[in-house]
Amino acid sequence: MIRQLDTVAYDNRLRTIRPEQKMIFAILLLIMAMIGSWKMQVMITIWLAVWIIGYARVSWKVYAKALGVVALFLIMSLPALLVSLDKSFHVSIDRSQIFTVMSLLSRSAAAWSCLFFLLVTTPFPEMLHVLKRMKVPSIIIELLFFTYRFVFVFEKAAEELYVAMKARNGGNHWRHGGMLVFQLFQKIWHSYEALRLALWARGVSDEMVYVHVGTYNEKSKRYLWEAAIGISLLLWLG
Amino acid sequence: MKKWKYALFLCGLVVYFTFSESSSAFAMHIMEGFLPVGWVIFWWLAFLPFLIIGMRSLIRITREHPELKLLIALSGAFTFVLSALKIPSVTGSSSHPTGVGLGAVLFGPWTMVVMGSIVLLFQALLLAHGGLTTLGANAMSMAVAGPLVAYGIYRFGKKWNISRRWTIFFAAFFSDLATYVVTSLQLALAFPDATGGIFASFVKFAGIFAITQIPLAITEGLLTVVVWNFLSTYSSRELTQLERGV
Numbered sequence: 451m452i453r454q455l456d457t458v459a460y461d462n463r464l465r466t467i468r469p470e471q472k473m474i475f476a477i478l479l480l481i482m483a484m485i486g487s488w489k490m491q492v493m494i495t496i497w498l499a500v501w502i503i504g505y506a507r508v509s510w511k512v513y514a515k516a517l518g519v520v521a522l523f524l525i526m527s528l529p530a531l532l533v534s535l536d537k538s539f540h541v542s543i544d545r546s547q548i549f550t551v552m553s554l555l556s557r558s559a560a561a562w563s564c565l566f567f568l569l570v571t572t573p574f575p576e577m578l579h580v581l582k583r584m585k586v587p588s589i590i591i592e593l594l595f596f597t598y599r600f601v602f603v604f605e606k607a608a609e610e611l612y613v614a615m616k617a618r619n620g621g622n623h624w625r626h627g628g629m630l631v632f633q634l635f636q637k638i639w640h641s642y643e644a645l646r647l648a649l650w651a652r653g654v655s656d657e658m659v660y661v662h663v664g665t666y667n668e669k670s671k672r673y674l675w676e677a678a679i680g681i682s683l684l685l686w687l688g
Numbered sequence: 689m690k691k692w693k694y695a696l697f698l699c700g701l702v703v704y705f706t707f708s709e710s711s712s713a714f715a716m717h718i719m720e721g722f723l724p725v726g727w728v729i730f731w732w733l734a735f736l737p738f739l740i741i742g743m744r745s746l747i748r749i750t751r752e753h754p755e756l757k758l759l760i761a762l763s764g765a766f767t768f769v770l771s772a773l774k775i776p777s778v779t780g781s782s783s784h785p786t787g788v789g790l791g792a793v794l795f796g797p798w799t800m801v802v803m804g805s806i807v808l809l810f811q812a813l814l815l816a817h818g819g820l821t822t823l824g825a826n827a828m829s830m831a832v833a834g835p836l837v838a839y840g841i842y843r844f845g846k847k848w849n850i851s852r853r854w855t856i857f858f859a860a861f862f863s864d865l866a867t868y869v870v871t872s873l874q875l876a877l878a879f880p881d882a883t884g885g886i887f888a889s890f891v892k893f894a895g896i897f898a899i900t901q902i903p904l905a906i907t908e909g910l911l912t913v914v915v916w917n918f919l920s921t922y923s924s925r926e927l928t929q930l931e932r933g934v
Contacts, residue, residue: 561721628914
């Protein structure tokens with residue numbers, strides 16, 4: 451899942467738009483989704499689905515699958531929100547709670563859409579570049595950058611270990627999980643030692659991260675216009 | 689109670705059990721947009737002091753030993769990958785460990801506050817799991833309450849010479865439990881019950897999440913003990929290095 455979404459972030463039609471613009475767009479919509487009315491939230495969800503599936507050409511299967519995963523949390527909390535309980539453990543469903551749940555559904559869907567739009571259109575290093583321009587402390591940028599690099603290396607390692615374990619008919623007992631985690635830790639420690647030695651040999655003592663800046667299409671203002679007009683329309687209608 | 693209410697209630701239960709039983713247990717993160725604006729701001733403000741303390745300790749550590757930056761990033765990646773790893777659970781289904789207990793014991797609680805937040809940020813920005821608005825609330829439960837509880841129990845066990853295995857088990861077990869109790873509390877505060885108030889709401893949320901989160905906590909406890917045994921048998925050099933380093 452994680453590699454799939456990361457691949458999409460590098461390979462979509464909105465990649466050539468400046469990351470600053472996409473981040474501002476997503477965060478503006480997120481704020482509007484959080485404080486706006488339900489009408490505005492529904493419109494944001496639909497409009498962003500058009501952006502994600504229509505303009506960025508993200509496969510609708512990816513979109514639906516990701517939505518399904520997060521909807522699990524929503525579905526799990528629905529009974530707790532709908533059914534109320536009093537001191538003598540009488541179970542009832544309050545009509546007003548249904549309204550709360552509906553507004554919660556529309557808000558969550560809209561806010562999640564904003565996050566997902568950012569996630570599938572902007573590669574993580576480009577977000578880091580924006581954070582750097584926003585003067586976020588370099589230690590945070592460095593940590594985020596290294597973590598991003600390592601996550602994929604170890605995810606692959608973990609997957610290989612898992613397949614190896616399954617191929618030997620393992621993985622039916624929690625003890626096997628312990629072995630897996632330990633082997634992963636060992637792998638991680640080896641890469642740490644190797645990198646530490648490599649950096650030490652090169653005498654590194656300062657900042658070690660170079661954030662790549664991509665090439666962007668500055669000519670076409672079509673999406674900028676749609677974003678501006680859409681947001682004003684949302685403010686006017688919502 | 690009217691018939692349609694019963695029907696609705698039953699439908700709810702059916703949907704709930706189908707989804708919660710067949711799927712594997714994730715650590716619960718409150719999803720994007722779930723909390724109202726007031727609570728979003730409240731939890732962000734509550735989380736900031738912890739983040740600042742964690743950052744200061746991190747900056748101090750990395751200034752003295754720049755190579756530890758790598759180790760800390762590795763610990764973050766380790767925690768992140770762990771949370772994506774499928775582990776057979778005690779109930780027969782599978783669960784995803786949080787790795788917070790192990791991380792806090794290995795790398796210290798303040799490092800884990802920062803790394804836990806970074807892991808949450810990654811889960812939001814790479815998987816759309818959790819969210820930016822709910823990051824403050826999720827960080828309070830997973831990156832602050834979890835590591836602090838785990839480390840507190842670990843120190844307590846070390847001081848009173850309680851068997852290392854039990855200490856590690858309880859550190860991991862209670863860190864998961866603390867995460868889940870804090871999450872339930874956050875949801876209860878944001879969505880109080882119409883008749884029973886905050887307490888009834890807390891009972892409901894905690895009860896629902898208990899089905900997945902208590903087996904998860906037990907699995908995580910057992911798992912952490914096994915990992916710790918491996919570590920102390922085969923990697924004692926690394927462990928002492930960690931204890932000196934962080």
